Amino acid sequence: MATQKEIARLAGVSVSSVSAVLNGTTHTRMSHATRERIEAAIAEAGYVPNDAARALRRQQAGTIAVVVEKLENPAYKELFHGIYEAAEERGWAVVLGDVVWMRSGSHFLARLLGRGSIDAIVLRQDRLIDEEVLAHLRARPTPVVLVERQADPHDSWIAVDDLAAGRMAAEHLIELGHRDIAFVGGEGQPSAARCEGYATAMRSAGLVSSSPVVTGFGPESGARGLDELRARGVLPTAVVVANVMSAVGLLAAAADAGIDVPGRFSVVGIHDADIADVVRPSLTTVKLPMRALGVRAVEQVSALLAGTPTELGVFTDPPPEVIVRSSTAPPE
Amino acid sequence: MATQKEIARLAGVSVSSVSAVLNGTTHTRMSHATRERIEAAIAEAGYVPNDAARALRRQQAGTIAVVVEKLENPAYKELFHGIYEAAEERGWAVVLGDVVWMRSGSHFLARLLGRGSIDAIVLRQDRLIDEEVLAHLRARPTPVVLVERQADPHDSWIAVDDLAAGRMAAEHLIELGHRDIAFVGGEGQPSAARCEGYATAMRSAGLVSSSPVVTGFGPESGARGLDELRARGVLPTAVVVANVMSAVGLLAAAADAGIDVPGRFSVVGIHDADIADVVRPSLTTVKLPMRALGVRAVEQVSALLAGTPTELGVFTDPPPEVIVRSSTAPPE
């Protein structure tokens, strides 16, 4: 409740001086005595800066929002961490939200669309977001960085190398000796790219890739994926699943159906998370560089805010990485 | 970038009128023609309100922050949802963050501690937060609601009935016929209350409760819990684990050790999450009313902000609920 004005009165100085000790950008050669008086007053009064006033005056809030689809997806843990670290380094606070909160009319959305409280948005969405909301977003001055492949040239996006991830997952299985390998994924972009990678690997090995099973992203999608695979006839000897949680769900469904993993059936999940280590059999995964993605996202935000051009698109530098656990083995 | 001033110029009216159509709180009997002209100008210019200016003027931001320990814990999914719904209903936007971001000196912390951009904080922490930060928090005017049992009478807190949850978990096992039941938990409050509940149930049944194994909250803690249990001598026939993810980890460790669950050993986890359904054997849990907790937290925030007294403490109304899955069975 104490304002700079009161601190000024308390210390017998002007607000300019108070602001100066708070920010250190002006009045740099202030007398030691004055500074001490001011600092004492600040401490005594328990002065807390008003971020709204500061944001209004500075024309920037110092906060970026990160909005993702399915906040509870454990694969985001590293992404958030990367974003947080990079943002702090550059002087921003990060706040999080879920895509489902971006309903038209919601206060959450209003805060994102409004100016003054959020400087930029990092958004990860698959297809859940409605087009109306996306259009709103595009129309606003607030920069938006999508961490996901996008077709629209107006969008600023970056993504991990999903194609390589799909390829590496399939290659791992091919190296083990599998020839009949399926792909289970969801709708939308990341899954499509991963599937393309899978198809590439199959082609290179002279194998035929079967048409992808499209389900979704949660555990239940994995179970449905297995159902569909079995409905198609003889179960392949291995599968690439576009998502960890789906892969875990598929593993459970296989156990329920009495299918021996990895003896009869090998499973690779794309994305990594603690859970992969905790299910039994533990899940072989292709780990995506999510932390690096977070860092790049923040760099992108920086660039957008500064008007500096930067490299958009897929980054391949920290490449995906196969983490072999117990859900894959040579075919019987 | 368009401001009300420009809209006013465009529509040939004063900013008061522009503000009036935006908020509807004043100039209620505006002529239809004027209103239409203003609305047209707003649409044409793509006017977006400046939340910082609004917050400064209104002396409230319309945003509450929710900060939890281990954002990736799937048990929070429902809590977040409850908070979001209740907050939206009351006109607030919600933003999320992780307790580890509350380091002294971080911009994230600055935003929480500062005034003007966050009206209140809902905080769930176990013991990760450092006391210095908590002291800061207590010293600020921003209301903080802790969703966790607290001893300090200065704190405003609410919590689910952890004691009942611990009791119900143990009772479920006792009903199945178990007599030798252990407890694995973490440090800190919620685990302690759950353990107390466990002990109560044991006592009521005339059984002796063994001293709790204290590990932590992640999957690895569950594994360590099992190790310690085995190190103590003959493995009990059942265990109550204070947290889902630990329980899942314990399940994995049991599988690795060749211990048959639930045949030789039954496991109940406290808290529920999708994952409980997806591991094999699926995990019997005591589901806590996390959504309701979220709603209460927001009510609490409301009350604090309004200065209205409300009921603090443990709420028992939607009680915890045992969800029987496949990790529990009668002892051999």
Add this chain to the structure above:
DNA sequence: CTGAAAGCGCTTACAG
């Protein structure tokens, strides 16, 4: 029915 003006709490040239 509508507008002029004050003021929310800051930061930042500018003057002295």
Add this chain to the structure above:
DNA sequence: CTGAAAGCGCTTACAG
């Protein structure tokens, strides 16, 4: 070395 003043973009009594 320090202060007076303008202004960021709103909202809200108040006057007419």
